[in-house]
Amino acid sequence: MSEETFTQRVYDVVASIPRGKVITYGEAACRAGSPRAARAVGNVMNKNPDTERVPCHRVICSDGSVGGYAFGTSKKVALLRKEGVEIIDGKVHPEYLV
DNA sequence: GTCGTGACTAGCC
DNA sequence: CGGCTAGCCACGA
Structure with a gap:
């Protein structure tokens, strides 16, 4: 149960994001157990099956x-827009952050 | 055990 | 405002 790897942990964190909201890679990494692994999170997402x-x-x-x-x-x-997130100039409003 | 990779971040010019 | 550099982490080969 607690043998989950960082990757597995990230999946759980991202899956817990409520619809219409977003979080930053750093936030996801922080919840995954490594506040400095924002880059690693990106890798996991890219490999996300x-x-x-x-x-x-x-x-x-x-x-x-x-x-x-x-x-x-x-x-x-x-x-994101479909979920209700407003994006302007390719940037998401910070108030949509969980 | 070492190296390379990447959907990042913050700082600097 | 825009672009670049360096530092950071986890995973696969």
Whole structure:
């Protein structure tokens, strides 16, 4: 149970993000147990095999930019907007952060 | 055990 | 405001 790796932990954290909200890679990394592993989180998301189970599109950069997406940043933005997240100039409003 | 990789972050010019 | 550098972490080969 507690043998979960950082990767497994990230999936759980991202999956716990409420719809219509987003968090930064640093925040996800912090919840995963490594506040400095924002980059590692990105790696996990990129390898994320279950995008439907893990809404990796709800993870954005700390500066508000959408960041990247395995299916294309454009797709990520479209999904966020559908969830109710307002994005301007490619940047998500900080109030949407959980 | 070592190296390379990447959807990051913060600081500096 | 915009671009670049250096530092950071976890995973696979």
